[in-house]
Amino acid sequence: MYMEKVTEILHEAAATAILPRYQALAAGEITEKSPGELVTVADREAEQLITRRLRELLDAPVVGEEATAADPGLLRALHEAPAAWVVDPLDGTANFVAGRPEYAVQAALVRGGRTVACWIVQPALGQEFTAELGGGAWSSGVRLHREPAPAEPEQIRGAALTKYLDPAIREHIETVRSRFALVESGAKAAGVDYPRLLTGAVDFLRYQRTLPWDHAPGALLATEAGAVAQRLDGSPYRPDDDRTGLLVAADRACWTRVQELITPPVAGA
Template sequence: MEKVAEIIAEASAEAVEPRFRALAAGEVMEKAPGEVVTVADREAEVIIARRLRELLPVPVVGEEAVAADPALARALHAEPAVWLVDPVDGTANFVAGRPEYAVMVSLVRDGRTVASWIRHPVTATTYTAELGSGAWRDGHRLTRTPAPADPAKWRGSVKSRFLDPARRRRIEANSAAFGEMGPGRHAAGIEYPDVVEGAMDFLLYWRTLPWDHAPGSLLLTEAGGRAARFDGTPYTPEPPGGEDGLLVAADPATWERCRALLLAP
């Protein structure tokens, strides 16, 4: 666990942090409509992938490598062990000079996330989780306390961009049951720790790219929260284009009630 944390911190210091609020002309590109990538994303992924393979020689499924060759993501189903890498989570924030970005790695074995690392470069904070062994922030054990009993006191966010129009209207109307709804932080690597630390009580995602959600979902569940599909199936990382929809909440009881309220007719 410590060695991977070192790899992430060193790659961030080498390829990411020097470019924060210092990106040069030509160092930001559009890789898909509305989605940007930077030289920091690409360089950090190369560094992290190389060093992870030296540590454990299994396939690396990186966000930028998959953008270039989508077939690489099949390793999540085809291989017994896979590294997942998100070299800069929250790239739009990074490009805009906002501090809400993260560097993330997960280890997936037999389809389950068994270890994860989330680095916040701006604060030099590292979150780690290991299946069955707990969740940690810089060596301090994390336990999420249950959300308030009254949903009117909950703080949450619904990511509605990829929802179909009918489902979006229903969920957004039902969100009136909650106390405080916000747009989120535009980076899963920031938002999952927010739930673990008590700043948020629930999050609803629709598109669930594996490098975005494998790290935080393990962190949250190891801290006592719940991350599951709408039918209650625990989250497992799927290649892009797989199953959509993911509700994460502070604790199992909050998850059940939040789902019922959001999906009410």
Template sequence: MDKVAEILVEASAEVVEPRFRALAAGEVMEKAPGEVVTVADREAEVIIARRLRELLPLPVVGEEAVAADPALALALHSEPAAWLVDPVDGTSNFIAGRPEYAVMVSLVRDGRTVAAWIWQPATATSYTAELGAGAWRDGHRLTRAPAAADPAKWRGSVKSRFLDPDRRRTVEANTIAFGEITAGRHAAGIEYPDIADGALDFILYWRTLPWDHAPGSLLVSEAGGVSARLDGSPYRPEAPGCEDGLLVAADPATWERTRDILLTR
């Protein structure tokens, strides 16, 4: 666990942090319509993937490698184990000079996330989680207290961009039941720790790319929260396009109540 955490910190210091608020012309590119990537993303992924393979020789499913060859993501199901890498989570924030970005890795075995690492360079904060062993922030164990009983006191985020229009109208209309709905922080590596730390009580996601959600889902679950599909099945990392819809909450009761409120027509 410590060695992977070191890899993230060192790769971030080498090629990510020096480019924060210092990206040169030509160092930001479009990798797909509406999706951007920077040289920091690509260089960090190469460094992290190489060092992870040296540590444990497994396939590496990296966000940028999959953008070039989508078939690489099939290793999540075809191989007994694989590394998942998000070299710069929150790339749009990083490009804009906002500090809400992270570097993330997770280890998947037999379709389940068994270990996770999140490094937040702007605050030098490290989050780790291991299946059955707990969640940690800078070496201190995380235990998420249950949310208040009254939803009117809850603070959450609803990512409605990718919902179909009918469901979006339903969900957005139902947010009135909650105390505060935020736009989110545009980086899963910031938002999941916000739930584990108690800053948020729930988040509804729709598109669930595995490198974005595997690390934080394990972190929240091991801290006492819930990360599950809308049918109640526990989150499992899927290749892009396989599964949509994910509700993350502070505790089981909050998860159930949030789902009921948001999806009621």
């Protein structure tokens, strides 16, 4: 596998395209690619560098966030190609634009629709995380293991990005928020939130949008550390599955308990 080399590539992209612009972006270097979705010159330059370097390692399609915004057909590679790279050159662009350190550079390798390796680098926070299917999750040479969450909901801490939720689900989560020790909105960067789950800062993460560049890296990192990343019907997360809704939790008991509490009751049941 290419574990060390890909980590080096992400650090190279950060050093070349991202860190020189951190807290130093010019107004003309920030645009909206869609309403409320920012993109910067750092995103684009980093993705170009990462794409070129990854294809030198393994000449497979690269499903990059910015390239896919221009050509949504690239997503077909996750279904059709024997192998594909997935790249988020700057996860947490809004934080980066605001000068906050909660952003990450992410990549994953997908084979047969399944994530087999992942890399997360947090340039401003000085952290890096990797995982290989069956090989565990690691941070700077230290193997990661997520301890079980508390049994009682009143002691469970979580994050729910409610921006994209159906209004009924959002309203229900607001109703049950007091049942938990804390339900925050998260760092607004999956490449920061997934590692926070593994360090125990939170016990669960609830997402609606599950774009592969956001979740392919973190979901593998979480499961290789002993956590659970599943669709709302209990099926495992896969990057070639374009359904919405994902719940990640410290352990299976926590996943089940949180899912029961945050799922609105079926009308008439």
